[in-house]
């Protein structure tokens with residue numbers, strides 16, 4: 001006969017989970033309110049649509065770029081700027097950890113696109129999970145989540161049938177930073193809006209220096225920074241070309257040849273952002289613990 005499971009204290013279990021994630025490299029970890037997620041996410045994209053008996057949604061964030069990364073040109077940053085795979089690895093391990101330690105079903109929440117909805121609609125919004133878990137607030141840069149201490153992070157989630165106490169969203173949004181408000185008062189744009197190469201960001205800041213409106217043209221950003229739809233487009237051009245030289249151009253033009261290269265190495269450069277909005281963002285680059293050097297300095301100061 002199977003032995004009865006010991007009682008699990010939800011607060012102790014949550015602490016063990018936070019400790020595990022921090023040990024593995026997460027900077028922040030939280031639990032989103034399942035009720036709020038079920039209310040806010042549209043039908044078909046709620047946690048229970050993936051895992052019907054889910055009780056808790058755990059979200060974690062890992063650090064974004066190193067400080068050095070911001071010093072390289074956009075063409076190089078596109079290859080290594082994203083660190084989301086680190087977050088995915090920790091969540092993958094966390095699902096095993098919870099099943100091993102607490103005997104409750106858990107899954108690494110797939111961060112991938114919904115096969116029924118096309119390549120722009122994810123199965124779940126890991127951003128919404130992170131926001132409701134209090135790990136970041138929506139910025140004027142296309143809703144990228146920002147954290148007042150850690151700046152710009154990458155997020156991943158675990159769903160579990162283990163009951164855990166949830167956290168609250170952040171009470172204050174660090175975006176716009178005071179210097180962004182000053183720039184907006186002078187030129188009507190914030191740094192992210194001004195330096196986006198395709199000008200896909202716009203918005204308004206109110207008299208109190210808070211976000212009033214945010215507009216983000218996803219298609220323009222995607223055309224600039226997410227090239228996976230360019231691949232079938234260039235194949236289509238090759239198929240439709242009447243002239244063999246045009247066909248060759250569609251496949252072997254230097255720009256298009258880069259697409260084959262990125263595909264063959266599985267480069268995040270096919271999927272990532274162009275990063276220019278974050279390169280100029282004072283929170284992403286200058287928040288007190290935004291990169292490993294700043295965290296190293298903070299640790300030294302703590303030792304004194």
Ligand code: SF4
Nearest residue numbers: 196221273274276277
């Ligand atoms: S990733 Fe690039 S194109 Fe997209 S919003 Fe940021 S700066 Fe603009």
Ligand code: SF4
Nearest residue numbers: 175177180190192281
């Ligand atoms: S640059 Fe950063 S802090 Fe400033 S408005 Fe844009 S996203 Fe917000």
